Amino acid sequence: MSELTEVDRQMEAPAGAQQLTPATIGRFLLGRRTAIQQVASCPNAWRLGFVFVVAAGFAREYDGESLLHEPWHAALPIGASLITSLVLFLMVSFVAFRRGVETVRWGNDYFRFLGLFWMTAPLAWLYAIPVERFMSPGDATAANLWLLGAVAIWRVVLIIRVITVVYNAEKVFDVVAIVMLFSDTVMLIAVFVMPTPIWSIMGGIRLTESERIIADVTCNLKLWGILTLPVWLIGGAFACRTRPAWSLLRGNEIAIAAVSRSSWGIAIASVLIWIPVLPFTQPEQRLRFLVERDLVAGKLEDALRRMSGHPRSDFPPHWDPPPRPGYGMNTPDLYLVMDSLGADENFRPWVRDLYCDKFTNSLNSRKLRYVKPNGESGDIEKIVDLLERNPEAQQAFAEDHRENARRLTQDTEIPQSLRERIRVLADLPDLPLSKSEP
Secondary structure, eight states, X not given: OHHHHHHHHTSSOOTTOEEEOHHHHHHHHTTOHHHHHHHHTOTTHHHHHXXXXXXXXXXXXXXXXXXXXXXXXXXXXXXXXXXXXHXXXXXXXXXXXXXXXXXXXXXXXXXXXXXXXXXXXXXXXXXXXXXXXXXXXXXXXXXXXXXXXXXXXXXXXXXXXXXXXXXXXXXXXXXXXXXXXXXXXXHHHXXXXXXXXXXXXXXXXXXXXXXXXXXXXXXXXXXHHHHHHHHHHHHHHHHTSSOSOOOOOOGGGSOOEXXXXXXXXXXXXXXXTHHHHHHHHHHHHHHXXXXXXXXXXXXXXXXXXXXXTSOGGGSOXXXXXXXXXXXXXXXXXXXXXXXXXXXXXXXXXXXXXXXXXXXXHHOOTTTSOSBOTTSOBOSHHHHHHHHHHOHHHHHHHHHHSHHHHHHXXXXXXXXXXXXXXXXXXXXXXXXXXXXXOO
């Protein structure tokens, strides 16, 4: 507590102190040594960085989540950055201790490290580019992944540079190994925890263009993350050697810097700018939230009628309502949704087309069985009934599942009447009965 009090006592910089200006922040983001030293010497840097992190939260979610119903999405970057910065700080502090740095002063040193960590937040403003509004679903997904990758690489390189400067590390690879061990571990946890469509490929479910891109990227991240992890583990072990020594940059070695008024103005403006933006983007997200809430709760009629009460443009671009079979998210049951749609013409065409596409894309050879390998009855009768009640799905079935339908019409275990219905749905020519049939 005394150390934190010491930080607060330094908040008022003496006359003639250096100024942490917007230009300094720009040079910091480019990894300039003098700018890094100025941020490190500014007791108020973590407070300024906090405002930037808040702004970054809005940049991420202003057109992604309903902040009225789930405001915690905007605060997520704060909690995530507190946890990750603390873990990285502990790792760096351990190596620094091994390298001869005096005992860590937890209040001063962590808050200084947190300020340096949070000052990278302006890079996340790139996420605010609304690529979904002028790109196709696949291109928008690819663009978002490129932005995510660019920001992640930039931040990793910048943090490596920051630690090298602040701890006077002579061998950069030692710092690279520590930061990459941390980054690789965080990335692997993220890709294994977050739902991805990769397993659905093995299930035979047809993925959308966006899902295929995400599946490919996730697979590559897992592969390279696992392959390179031993390299960073070995590098991290070598980084714990006692030589060459590190020396932590202390306040008495550099002049204390104060945040300039212009920097405070830019930080506060980066938050306030969302006040006029949110009224234009959040109505879409609120409507999406209400529909998804009803769908997950099983209120299918209410959800479908709410969707049909609006044109597609009232919802977020490229919105994919649940269920999402490609991700293994099967709530609500797609069969029940199709049953609710039926042939009811009161539902808008875009709603019917959306769910009919989901339904036909979810069909695979395992579902299109009369008898499953374990001897249980398949869903083919239910599927045929739903297809007959939803004309929009019939055409897609005829185009995309013709071979499966042909196989079913030749399966003598299936009653003749059911095979005839399948033949009609798939628009197949009349097939002669097999000799084994009566």
